[in-house]
Every structure is written in C-alpha cells, then in structure tokens.
Amino acid sequence: MAVFDAWPWGAAALLGVYHGVNPAMGWLFAVALGMQEGSRAAVLRALPPIAAGHLISVACFLVILGTASRFIERDVLRIAAAGALTAFGAFRLALPRAHPRWVGMRVSGRDLALWSFLVSGSHGAGLMLAPLMLGPSPAGASHGTGAHDALDAGALFATVGTRLDGATLGDATLRGAGLLGIHTIGMLAVTAVLALLVFEKLGLAFLRTAWVNLDAVWAVSLIAAGLLTFASA
C-alpha cells in the first residue's frame, strides 16, 4: 500500500510546482521587486509573503470544503466541486484578465501576502486541489470494499485518496496540514528557483516568447479536473 499512500503527497507537491511556475503567481513579482531595488535580498524578501498568501488562500478553500463535507454527502459534494471547477474554468476562459486593481510596486510584506492570497484565489488555486482532496468515488476506486464514509472536516484531509479507517480526527487534520505544507513547499521552491534564475542569469527577454498563456492552460485544467470529478462521481 506504500505507493497508494504516497501518491497524494506527490500530487500535492506537483500541483504546488504547477502553481509556482505561473509568472502570475509570484516569481515575476519577486524578480520585479529585486530589480527595482537592485538587490537579490529584495527577491528573497518577497518569497515568504508570496508563499504565505498562497498557503492561506488554499487553506481557506480546504477548510470551506472540509466544513461543507460535515453536512453534505461526499458524492453530492464531489458533484458540487465538479460543477464549481467546470464553471470556474469556463469563467477564467471567458474573463481571463480579472485581476486585482489596487496593487502597485511599492508593497509591504503584508501587501504582497494579500496580493498572493487574492491572485491564488482568483485563479482557483485551491479549487484545483479539490479532486485530490475528495479522492475518487469509493465505489469506483475501491471496488466493493463497501466503504462509503461521510466526511467530516478532519477526515476530509485524511481521505485524500487514501483510506484511513480508524484514524483519529487529530491525525487526519495533521495529515491534511502536512499535504498543504508539501503543496506550499513545492510552490515556494519553484517560485524561488525561477525568481533567482531569472534575476541572476536569464534576464527577462525570454518572457516575450516563453510566457505562454498559462491562464488558458489553467482554465482548461480546471475544466478537465471538473469533468474528471464528474466522471468519477
């Protein structure tokens, strides 16, 4: 069962990498702040608030999902999440430039964290983790084990694709926090590497051709995740 246990951790980290790669999620902002100040320290200073904003945004979404799961049947929730993913993906395709308006270049750590929080939220970063958190339908995934657990807030994290029969609520919450942490570490690592690489070595010229429309990719990912969740529900 080791592989089965490991995959959600890997998936959470990979989603973190996926989020971190997007220039709109923070590494480009860190580069800009570093260039504005003319110092690598400014790049590094920008990283923790960006990661913190992202983490809080994703965590907020997971807590909402977890709370909902206390009151809503898991299959219903899965369908609701699938609908939300698909609808939000379609929204991002239709209105790709919905972005915060109040931000500028002279930002405090708190501004930066709030910016990251809003950008992550408006891009549906937390939502993208929903299928992972809800896991496959027990009927579809575990072929007749017969288990059909209604989730509670803690067990939501615990059942991230795995089965933790008998786990205590505390264990499950800890495990969920761990997954969130792994996700954020993946995001932060990629953000840091890209920001420093671009600041120190690459420069910005490559952006003119390499910055593909990740917003569109994200929107399509959201829709795909939504449809997959539908299919597995």
Add this chain to the structure above:
Amino acid sequence: MPTWKPDPTFYPSPRLAMKAPPERLAYVAVLNTGGNGRPDAIVVADTDPSSPTYGRLVGRTDMPNAGDELHHFGWNACSSALCPYAPHPHVERRYLLVPGLRSSRIHVLDVKPDPRQPRIVKVIEPEELAEKAGYSRPHTSHCGPDGIYMSALGSPDGGGPGGIFVLDHDSLDVLGRWEVDRGPQHLAYDFAWHLGHDVLITSEWGTPDMIEGGLNPELLLAGRYGRALHVWDLRKRRHLQTLDLGGQHQMVLELRPAHDPTRPYGFVGVVVSLEDLSASVWLWSKAGSMGGNGAAADAADGARGRTGGVSGGNGSRDGEWEIRKVIHLPAEPADPALLPPALKPFGAVPPLVTDIDLSVDDRFLYVSCWGTGEFRQYDVSNPLEPRLTASMRLGGITARAPHPVAGKLNGGPQMVEVSRDGRRVYLSNSLYASWDAQFFPEGVRGWVAKLDAGADGGLQLDERFFLQFEGERPHQIRLEGGDASSDSYCFP
C-alpha cells in the same frame, strides 16, 4: 480573444524595447480645417524605407462626425501589460483610442484586420463620458497595468475641474473618474507615471472655456493658465503634492517621465514665461534621488519651484518630490512687421515649447519650439545638466525655415515622436486650431517631417520623408508597435 503568446510588441523593460524592429507604419491624427464640413481623420503613413510608397500616405480612416478636433491618442494595451502585479500579456496591441478634444467623442479604431486601413469599431459619445466620469474634452491616453487611463481638460459645462478617468481594458467602456481625493488640483492636461514608485504626475493647461476660443490674453497676463504639476499616489488615487513653478510660468504641458521605472524623474515643457517670453524645460524628481539635495544646481538660476503643502494623509518624507528648471530658451528678437498682431508689441518671437519627448533609453530629450521653428536635441544622461547635441529649424513664426522638398514652411516643429530604437524622429506642425490662427494668421499648412538621429546624438533631415497636407493639419503621431511615449515598463 486571448493569444497563446505575449503580443510581440510588449517589452518587459525599456532596454529590451530599444531592440524593437523599426516601425513600418505611422498613424497621424489630422484635423480638418478646410471649412468644408468634412470630418477629421487618422491617416496612415508608410515609414518602411524599402517600400515603394515610403514617405507617403497609404491609408485613411475618416471619423463619423465633423468637428472632433482629433489631438492625442493611444493604444489599448502596451508593455505595461507585463507588469507583475496585474499581468495580462496575452492581449493584443490592436485598438487605437482616439478622442476628439472638442467633441469629447472617443473613437476606437481596430488596426488588426488591415493595419493600413483602421476600422472604427466603437464610439463613446460625450454624454456617456459625462455621465460615467463627469468629464469632457478627453486628451492624453495611456495604457496602464490595470486599465486604460485618459485625461480630460474639464467638466461637461466647459469649466473645471479636469482630471483622469479610466476605461476597462477588455470592454473599453468608461469605468469612471480616477481621483478619490484631488486636493487643490483643478486644471488638467497631460499625465504620466512612475510605475516603480506608484506615483502619477499630472500637468496643467486650462479648462475648456479658457482655451476653446483661442489663447485669452487677459487670462494669460493674469497668470491664470496652468503653472504647476501635481503628484499623486497611483494606488490610493490621492493627491500628494503640488509642484508650483510660479505664476509667470504659463502652460505646463507635456510630461515625459524616465522610462526606467527605477528612475524617479522626468521632464516637463513650459510654453511661455510672462517675464521675458522665454520657454523652459523643468526636471521633476523624487527628493534626494538626484545625488545630493540639488540645492547648488537650483541656486544657479534661482528657478527652483516652490513645493506646495502636502495635502494627503500619506505625505511622508518618502512622498516629497521637487522640481527645478534645467533648460531655458530665450525669446528671439524679430521685426514687428513680420509678427502676428498678438506679438507685435513685444518685437520678439517666443520659442513656445509645446511638446518634448524622451528617448526610450532616457538619454536624449527632444524639444519643439513651435514659435521659433527650432527643434533641439539634448543629451540628458545627466538629467540635471542637459547638453545641447543638435538643433534644426523648420518653419517658425518669422523664420519660415525651409525644407528641401517643400521650400518655406509655416507652423513649426510641434508634436514629436521618437522610434523605440531612438533612431528616427517624426515631427508635425499644428497645435490647436484656434491657437494656430493666433500665431500663424495665414493658416497653418500641415506637414510631417522625419529626422534621423545618430546613435550618439546629431540630427539629419530625411529628404525622402515629408508629408504635406491640403486643408488638414497633423497633430499626434503614433508608430506601429509602440514608440517613445506610448509604453511604460515595470522592469528596468
């Protein structure tokens, strides 16, 4: 529709924009003064030297109504779309927003289907602008990181205040007035920003009722035209500071901020001084950013502007900006017989600096002296001490300096546009219809000239490129893919 890759005309930094390919087309706003009831137009000139139609007009889009008085215009999107806090690089630089300064109508032209024949795809009527923003007489248009910003000279009734309004960069609808707290600001004209410092600067001309009937000598002699710059918090949309040049300095017009977002300075042209009819160029800067406190440079001519009180609550020392005169252009004595009635008593031609432009690398400043017909190039590598590197004469109130192709010219160098690589400079000769008539009573005959600039300074007339107009007058020129005054950058 969003694109897959960023628009190739977007550059993260001015350094990269300097490497942009040369423009193949130029868009020119032309004002119909033929008295024939025909509308103004955007005309398209071929600027590709290898093209058989180089230096000629190859397209034209008439406005739907007559009498707009086209003046300045701008793009829907530009390099600021790459700004990291609101990135949306997968849009196209595709639409020209073309306001009528007299009609208050805003036209949206699509240049994508046929760049030589832009199509009007949307018209915002003055009533809509008045209702949504409370402004009229739209003037300068800049593509910002989070929307399209446009300045307006005044209120719908022709008075003040003038200000800035914002258009949505997707729908191109007017969203509303930009200012949350305008403090003492009343007059408006141009605006510019320092994106790296979250600061916006505005300048002052006059309200519509002060300018539309022509330059009013009583208002001028009373020093009632614009005399100050205003510094604003770009994020909070609040007035921070007034930089007052003094009442003798009348009409503080074109703002040219440094393109490098780390450089908190810029240049502004002042049309005329009531003391001696001279014109001047001033340098605004963040206090302390120019090395030392700048006091020595100021003391030289005693021309340091007074800085007004800080009006907003955000007026920390960090927000202190200052301004000082860096270029003085004296009036030139002239035979009164050659002067228009308004200038005869003075026996001199005022230089009348009506436009300036700064190259994308912030190295060369171009100064148009519409009155004397002189066009100057300064090396402003040290912004405190501009160094004259070239001068040329075309037209002028008394000089009528000739062009090899067309002989004697009237009007003078007015709107300047510089290519992104800094090597080509385009000039047009008309200011504003009712003011043209006061300084060139015989009527300005429209022309657009082109100069080639050396990599290290120097100007040479391109004899192959000279546009002449009949019954029409050219004003602002915009170059395909962007130019020195169209784009702003968030990366140095």
